[in-house]
Amino acid sequence: MATVEVKAARKSFGATEVLHGVDIDIADGAFCVLVGPSGCGKSTLLRMIAGLEHVTGGEIRIGGKVVNDVPPKERDIAMVFQNYALYPHMTVRENLAFSLKLRGADRATIAERVKTAADILGLSQLLERFPRQLSGGQRQRVAMGRAIVRNPQVFLFDEPLSNLDAKLRVQMRTEIKALHQRLKTTSIYVTHDQIEAMTMADMIVVMHDGRVEQIGAPLELYDRPANLFVAGFIGSPAMNFISGQQKNGAVIAADGTALPLPGAVARQDGRSVIYGVRPEHLVLAGPSEGVPATVDVVEPTGADTQVFTTMAGQAVAAVFTERHEFKPGDRIALRPRLEAVHVFDAASGQRI
Amino acid sequence: MSQGVIDGGLKPPAFPALARALDNRLVLSAIFMFPALSILLVFLTYPLGLGVWMGFTDARVGRPGEFIGLENYVSLFQDSVFLLSVFNTLVYTAIATVLKFGLGLWLALLLNNALPFKAIIRAVVLLPYIVPTVLSAIAFWWIYDPQFSIVSWALKQFGLIDRYIDFLGEPWNARWSVIVANVWRGIPFVAICLLAGLQTISPSLYEAAALDGANAWQRFRHVTVPMLMPILSVVLTFSVLFTFTDFQLIYAITRGGPLNSTHLMATLAFQRAIPGGQMGEGAAIAVAMIPFLVAATLFSYYGLQRRKWQQGESND
Ligand SMILES: Nc1ncnc2c1ncn2[C@@H]1O[C@H](COP(=O)(O)OP(=O)(O)OP(=O)(O)O)[C@@H](O)[C@H]1O
Numbered sequence: 001m002a003t004v005e006v007k008a009a010r011k012s013f014g015a016t017e018v019l020h021g022v023d024i025d026i027a028d029g030a031f032c033v034l035v036g037p038s039g040c041g042k043s044t045l046l047r048m049i050a051g052l053e054h055v056t057g058g059e060i061r062i063g064g065k066v067v068n069d070v071p072p073k074e075r076d077i078a079m080v081f082q083n084y085a086l087y088p089h090m091t092v093r094e095n096l097a098f099s100l101k102l103r104g105a106d107r108a109t110i111a112e113r114v115k116t117a118a119d120i121l122g123l124s125q126l127l128e129r130f131p132r133q134l135s136g137g138q139r140q141r142v143a144m145g146r147a148i149v150r151n152p153q154v155f156l157f158d159e160p161l162s163n164l165d166a167k168l169r170v171q172m173r174t175e176i177k178a179l180h181q182r183l184k185t186t187s188i189y190v191t192h193d194q195i196e197a198m199t200m201a202d203m204i205v206v207m208h209d210g211r212v213e214q215i216g217a218p219l220e221l222y223d224r225p226a227n228l229f230v231a232g233f234i235g236s237p238a239m240n241f242i243s244g245q246q247k248n249g250a251v252i253a254a255d256g257t258a259l260p261l262p263g264a265v266a267r268q269d270g271r272s273v274i275y276g277v278r279p280e281h282l283v284l285a286g287p288s289e290g291v292p293a294t295v296d297v298v299e300p301t302g303a304d305t306q307v308f309t310t311m312a313g314q315a316v317a318a319v320f321t322e323r324h325e326f327k328p329g330d331r332i333a334l335r336p337r338l339e340a341v342h343v344f345d346a347a348s349g350q351r352i
Numbered sequence: 353m354s355q356g357v358i359d360g361g362l363k364p365p366a367f368p369a370l371a372r373a374l375d376n377r378l379v380l381s382a383i384f385m386f387p388a389l390s391i392l393l394v395f396l397t398y399p400l401g402l403g404v405w406m407g408f409t410d411a412r413v414g415r416p417g418e419f420i421g422l423e424n425y426v427s428l429f430q431d432s433v434f435l436l437s438v439f440n441t442l443v444y445t446a447i448a449t450v451l452k453f454g455l456g457l458w459l460a461l462l463l464n465n466a467l468p469f470k471a472i473i474r475a476v477v478l479l480p481y482i483v484p485t486v487l488s489a490i491a492f493w494w495i496y497d498p499q500f501s502i503v504s505w506a507l508k509q510f511g512l513i514d515r516y517i518d519f520l521g522e523p524w525n526a527r528w529s530v531i532v533a534n535v536w537r538g539i540p541f542v543a544i545c546l547l548a549g550l551q552t553i554s555p556s557l558y559e560a561a562a563l564d565g566a567n568a569w570q571r572f573r574h575v576t577v578p579m580l581m582p583i584l585s586v587v588l589t590f591s592v593l594f595t596f597t598d599f600q601l602i603y604a605i606t607r608g609g610p611l612n613s614t615h616l617m618a619t620l621a622f623q624r625a626i627p628g629g630q631m632g633e634g635a636a637i638a639v640a641m642i643p644f645l646v647a648a649t650l651f652s653y654y655g656l657q658r659r660k661w662q663q664g665e666s667n668d
């Protein structure tokens with residue numbers, strides 16, 4: 001187990017810089033999730049930590065030691081690849097034993113470690129099979145097994161669940177989390193699925209275009225997103241944004257609708273802002289106390305009902321756990337819960 | 353036509369019997385197989401059968417010959433020239449194959465890495481394969497010329513030898529010379545096939561192996577080699593077959609000489625049958641190659657190619 005520190009890490013492929021100075025401190029034993037849209041540089045950063053990509057600038061430390069020029073095999077890390085990268089010509093047992101064999105471990109140790117890993121992951125019945133003879137979920141487990149037999153300092157996962165179907169994904173998510181609670185090995189997990197990030201992480205690093213947008217615990221990011229990008233990225237369904245101008249303790253939208261502001265927001269009349277409120281923080285209100293909205297589409301999912309409306313001239317979604325019989329065209333009034341309203345500066349996108 | 357009515361008002365076929373026949377799997381497959389089958393029969397089975405038959409006769413050019421049983425084979429096994437040609441063929445095939453694979457694999461590995469001017473180099477590598485055999489044979493003939501050999505000249509300029517090498521005049525010199533020519537011609541095929549094989553290996557396997565602690569040699573040994581085995585065995589089979597039956601290169605460079613020391617079974621068979629006129633004996637020599645070829649094919653097919661991990665069948 002070890003800490004992982006990334007200091008002002010930069011990465012260029014030829015002339016194009018894809019990481020523009022990334023700083024992350026990961027505590028010993030933490031489960032850190034790197035999340036961000038496709039192409040933001042998550043895999044690149046992970047591969048730099050693994051030693052598979054050269055570090056163009058900055059420093060990467062594992063257990064306090066700078067590893068920029070340490071080859072992958074000496075970093076004592078294990079990685080689970082998106083396509084699993086199992087050796088197709090080896091049985092599950094040989095796949096699991098390969099790294100130990102290369103290290104010159106004796107037979108008894110190998111057998112024992114393989115058995116322990118297989119028991120943890122429920123692979124005992126499959127040890128003599130070849131990867132081709134396994135289902136996607138089983139292959140995924142073998143890939144994890146290959147990582148845990150070595151008992152490494154750090155686990156790296158690059159979207160390990162993206163090839164699985166939705167149900168298996170949820171199951172494996174829980175298994176990985178349970179495995180981490182059991183082994184307590186520092187883990188870095190890349191995903192672009194924010195639900196995965198929210199459910200698994202101790203700390204989430206939100207990345208965007210080669211930069212870190214915000215680092216924090218899952219609920220911290222949900223409750224206090226630092227900027228528009230994080231606000232829009234974390235949470236599902238996504239946060240509603242309405243642009244307007246601050247005036248007399250409210251935000252006036254382009255069509256003149258007034259949106260109530262929490263008292264904590266500094267008063268600065270005339271400032272252009274973005275008013276953000278999550279769909280689950282809009283409650284149905286009487287016409288006098290809410291903001292008027294027109295229902296466009298209603299999507300009941302059983303557990304809750306999503307209602308897409310037009311409010312203040314802009315598309316706004318709301319989610320209700322109680323059931324309502326809305327029809328398209330109905331006029332309703334919605335009241336934002338003031339303590340859950342976020343206001344961002346329109347120019348910089350930063351939280352006010 | 354009741355058929356048309358049952359078909360729900362579709363237009364009835366013009367020739368119902370023919371249409372029904374064409375729906376029959378047997379008829380249909382017979383029709384589709386006919387062209388390939390007739391080509392195989394006319395151009396492969398018939399000559400092969402004729403050759404095998406002629407091996408049992410004393411046919412000569414212009415005379416059909418009579419059945420004489422195993423007489424040709426009995427006399428061949430007492431014929432020192434034939435036995436020498438078998439030895440030559442085995443030496444030629446074994447050494448040339450080993451060299452072609454060693455160098456071809458090395459070249460493929462080089463080409464698979466980032467190289468400057470990769471496209472040009474790849475094209476150049478293919479060159480020996482594109483040049484017609486006889487043309488390259490003539491080139492080698494010049495390279496090996498006792499007086500004008502560029503190799504001898506160059507070695508002499510460097511002061512490594514003081515007398516021109518008699519490449520094609522001494523048995524072992526001649527054997528090595530034709531082997532070099534064959535290797536030169538055969539490398540592109542091996543290298544390009546293996547390069548294709550290398551490019552199908554997922555880079556993440558190498559990355560996984562590197563993280564698992566494998567050094568460059570271990571990655572080659574435990575990832576590259578096993579992953580390349582299927583294509584390697586196919587290429588090996590073809591290469592052995594082509595080399596074993598080689599004719600053009602030898603015939604153009606040495607015609608089997610000196611003292612029959614470069615006669616392969618194929619060149620000897622031709623020599624005996626056409627210029628020598630002994631069709632029966634030539635055919636017998638050619639037929640004698642068949643067991644070797646079958647053995648080589650079976651070995652690579654069962655020994656190397658059919659790996660369990662590729663079959664994808666389940667164990668239970
Ligand atoms: N070998 C490479 N050469 C050039 N550019 C590259 C290379 N690898 C990645 N990039 C670029 O770097 C950027 C980040 O890529 P990266 O694979 O890290 O994205 P990602 O965040 O993992 O995305 P995804 O969620 O789609 O996997 C992309 O713009 C990509 O085009």
Ligand SMILES: [Mg+2]
Binds near residue numbers: 042043044
């Ligand atoms: Mg990626």
